[in-house]
Structures are given as structure tokens and as C-alpha cells.
Amino acid sequence: MAATSSAGAGVFRPAERIANLPPYLFAEADRQIAAKRAAGFDVVSLGIGDPDLPTPRWILDELHRTAEVPENHRYPDYYGLAELRRAIASWYEGRFGVALHPDREVVPLIGSKEGIAHIPFAFINPGDVALVPDPSYPVYAIGTMLAGGEPYMMPIVPSNGFLPDLDSIPAPILARAKLLWINYPNNPTSAIAPEGFFERVVEFAARHGLLVCHDNAYSDVTYDGYRPKSFLQVPGAKEVGVEFHSLSKSYNMTGWRIGMMVGNASVVSAVGRVKTNIDSGIFQAVQYAGIAALTGDQEWMAERNAIYQRRRDLVISTLREIGIEAPVPKASLYIWAPVPSGQTSLSFSLKLLDELAVWVTPGVGFGPSGEGFFRISLTTPDSRLEEAMRRLRTGKL
Ligand code: PLP
Numbered sequence: 001m002a003a004t005s006s007a008g009a010g011v012f013r014p015a016e017r018i019a020n021l022p023p024y025l026f027a028e029a030d031r032q033i034a035a036k037r038a039a040g041f042d043v044v045s046l047g048i049g050d051p052d053l054p055t056p057r058w059i060l061d062e063l064h065r066t067a068e069v070p071e072n073h074r075y076p077d078y079y080g081l082a083e084l085r086r087a088i089a090s091w092y093e094g095r096f097g098v099a100l101h102p103d104r105e106v107v108p109l110i111g112s113k114e115g116i117a118h119i120p121f122a123f124i125n126p127g128d129v130a131l132v133p134d135p136s137y138p139v140y141a142i143g144t145m146l147a148g149g150e151p152y153m154m155p156i157v158p159s160n161g162f163l164p165d166l167d168s169i170p171a172p173i174l175a176r177a178k179l180l181w182i183n184y185p186n187n188p189t190s191a192i193a194p195e196g197f198f199e200r201v202v203e204f205a206a207r208h209g210l211l212v213c214h215d216n217a218y219s220d221v222t223y224d225g226y227r228p229k230s231f232l233q234v235p236g237a238k239e240v241g242v243e244f245h246s247l248s249k250s251y252n253m254t255g256w257r258i259g260m261m262v263g264n265a266s267v268v269s270a271v272g273r274v275k276t277n278i279d280s281g282i283f284q285a286v287q288y289a290g291i292a293a294l295t296g297d298q299e300w301m302a303e304r305n306a307i308y309q310r311r312r313d314l315v316i317s318t319l320r321e322i323g324i325e326a327p328v329p330k331a332s333l334y335i336w337a338p339v340p341s342g343q344t345s346l347s348f349s350l351k352l353l354d355e356l357a358v359w360v361t362p363g364v365g366f367g368p369s370g371e372g373f374f375r376i377s378l379t380t381p382d383s384r385l386e387e388a389m390r391r392l393r394t395g396k397l
Contacts, residue, residue, distance in 0.1 A: 080108035135366030162191030212241030
């Protein structure tokens with residue numbers, strides 16, 4: 001039978017692994033934002049977590065320098081430059097006091113999203129379960145589904161301090177579970193891991209044979225002097241897990257696509273095997289720029305974080321003025337706030353778009369337990385953020 005026959009001439013029916021993915025909840029929102037803009041409104045979007053501040057100069061200089069070298073225009077090494085793996089290992093040692101073997105315990109990624117999406121292909125068989133926080137970065141669940149597995153959603157809500165209640169996971173689910181995803185500082189809730197939480201996770205994972213995937217993308221976007229830890233600082237963590245990290249948010253490098261997975265050597269090896277069959281590594285000049293980021297001055301981050309902190313304080317105080325009490329985050333790029341009563345997260349977001357031409361992300365887009373919340377990202381230039389806050393405060397466009 002022709003591939004096109006069931007869907008009509010010229011239209012190919014996608015494979016079930018795509019067709020069965022949940023609908024893209026923001027599609028309708030995207031349409032409405034576009035319509036609002038087309039109608040001539042100056043929409044301020046506080047939706048996406050994508051640093052507006054530039055990548056530091058010396059990182060750009062290193063890209064320019066190394067982009068001139070013809071050798072760097074060829075296929076890069078599958079496992080990344082040895083110098084990059086060494087730079088990642090020394091950065092982990094310096095930042096977290098975690099020792100890593102650069103050849104066996106480090107794999108560079110084309111942005112951490114790439115590794116997050118691919119690790120299920122290394123460990124999930126059809127029917128296997130991945131334990132996924134709800135709400136969360138959508139790729140944990142989607143990557144699991146693309147590999148034929150089932151995400152089991154663990155609510156992270158105010159009543160449990162935005163931590164998964166591991167003891168409430170039903171035994172039959174645990175019996176099928178292979179991966180356990182955690183992410184602190186957290187997107188979208190901006191919660192941080194309390195003392196002792198990673199230790200509990202290591203113990204639980206060891207008891208149930210789970211592979212822990214900790215996503216530490218926001219460890220260096222922090223406020224009030226808070227210093228998040230690495231999951232790998234906990235004794236025994238390397239036996240049960242890996243950590244995903246990224247240069248995206250730490251170094252204002254989202255567009256560059258460079259990140260890493262580090263930790264358990266057998267997991268690094270398996271993910272490396274998937275990757276050698278799918279991708280051909282990171283542009284070498286970007287790898288050299290990454291080395292410059294990881295080995296260069298780190299003090300500049302304090303000034304960058306001070307900018308985000310001022311924005312955080314502006315958003316928190318504005319929300320307070322209009323009667324919305326949101327937790328004050330110690331890290332991450334987000335304010336996670338409750339929607340006013342009588343609204344759903346989507347109806348509230350659409351109302352702000354309609355009345356004030358301000359877009360905030362409805363919490364339900366991050367999972368069912370995100371209902372009742374909305375997320376504001378702090379990555380909008382000061383003047384635009386101030387304009388959005390003025391509209392919220394005055395209730396006027
Ligand atoms: N993990 C979390 C929690 C994120 O919020 C993001 C991006 O927003 C990523 C991972 C992916 O980052 P990247 O692929 O740019 O490294």
C-alpha cells in the first residue's frame with residue numbers, strides 16, 4: 001500500500017511514535033500571540049527561558065579565532081575534543097569538588113536537550129517506565145515516549161515542597177521503572193533541592209535499580225548567594241546516575257548548542273554509542289569556545305546574576321501589588337506563580353494576552369500538575385520587562 005494512501009495524496013502519515021505524542025499545548029497560544037501582533041499590538045512575551053544578555057566577549061573571540069582554522073571545519077571527533085572533556089572534568093572539580101575521568105565519565109552533547117532526548121534510546125525498552133516530575137521540562141517525557149517507553153508522572157507541587165514523593169510510586173510501576181528524572185534548580189517551578197534530598201534519591205535508586213538522570217542546567221543562575229550542588233557530590237551518586245549540564249544558561253550560550261552528560265561510566269559509554277550512530281559531534285570551533293567559557297574568568301556571572309535578581313525582585317513585587325503571592329526563587333530563570341482563583345492557567349495567560357498584550361506561560365504546558373500556575377521568564381530586556389510589569393500594575397495597555 002502506498003505510504004500516502006490513508007492520509008491523502010501528497011500527505012505522508014507520520015509513524016505512530018510521532019502521531020501518539022500529546023498535542024502541543026502552546027500551538028493555540030502561538031496562534032493567538034501571532035494574531036495579536038498582526039492586529040498591531042506590541043506583545044511582550046515573558047514566555048521563553050532564553051538569555052537576552054550576550055555571550056561574554058572572550059568566548060566569542062575564541063570562536064572567531066578557531067573558526068579561521070581549516071582543520072576545525074572537518075567532522076569533529078565523536079566524543080568531543082580531549083581538551084573539552086578535560087575542561088569539563090576540571091570545571092566539575094572546581095565548581096563542585098566532583099572528580100571525573102575525562103575519557104570515561106564525560107560525554108559532550110549538542111546542547112543538553114540532545115542527550116536528554118537520546119538517553120532513553122540507550123536504556124528504555126518498549127514498555128519500560130521513566131519516572132518524570134510533573135510539571136517538568138517536556139523532553140524527559142517525550143524522549144521516553146519516542147523510545148517506546150511510558151513516562152510515569154510524579155507530581156511536584158507546593159504541598160510536597162516541589163519534590164517527588166518517591167514513596168508513593170506504586171510497586172508495579174517501580175518494577176517496570178528504569179530511569180528517574182530530577183531537576184534542581186527546577187524548571188518550571190524554580191524550586192531548589194533541600195539538604196538531604198539527593199542522598200534520599202541515591203538510596204532509593206540503589207534500592208530499586210534505577211538510573212538517576214539529574215538535570216543541573218540552572219546551577220549557575222542563582223540569587224542571594226545561593227550555590228546549588230551537583231547530584232554527583234553525594235556519596236554513591238556515580239553508581240546510580242548521571243548529571244546533565246549545559247553551557248546554555250550558565251554562559252548565555254543557548255544558540256551555540258553545547259552541553260554535557262557526566263557521571264556513571266557505563267551510562268556515558270551507552271549514550272556515546274547511541275550518539276556515534278546518530279550525530280557527528282559539535283562544531284570544533286564551538287568546542288574551543290566552550291573550553292574558553294569553562295576555563296576562563298567565572299566572576300562575570302555575579303554581575304549577570306545581579307541583573308536577573310533585580311528583574312526577579314521587580315516581578316515578585318509587581319505580582320504582590322496585584323495580589324499574587326509567588327515564592328521568591330533562589331535560582332533559575334523563572335517565577336512560578338499561582339493563577340488568580342476562578343481561572344485556569346490557560347485562561348489566565350490568554351486573558352493577559354488579550355487585555356494587556358503580555359504573554360506568560362500557562363503552567364499546564366509543563367504537565368497536568370502545572371495547572372493553577374503560570375511561569376514568567378526573566379530573560380526579557382529590562383525595558384521590556386518594566387513595560388510588561390507596568391501593564392500588569394495598571395491593568396492598562
Ligand atoms: N534542561 C532544562 C531544565 C531546561 O530548561 C533546558 C532548556 O530550557 C534544557 C535542559 C536544555 O538546554 P540546552 O539544550 O540548551 O542545553
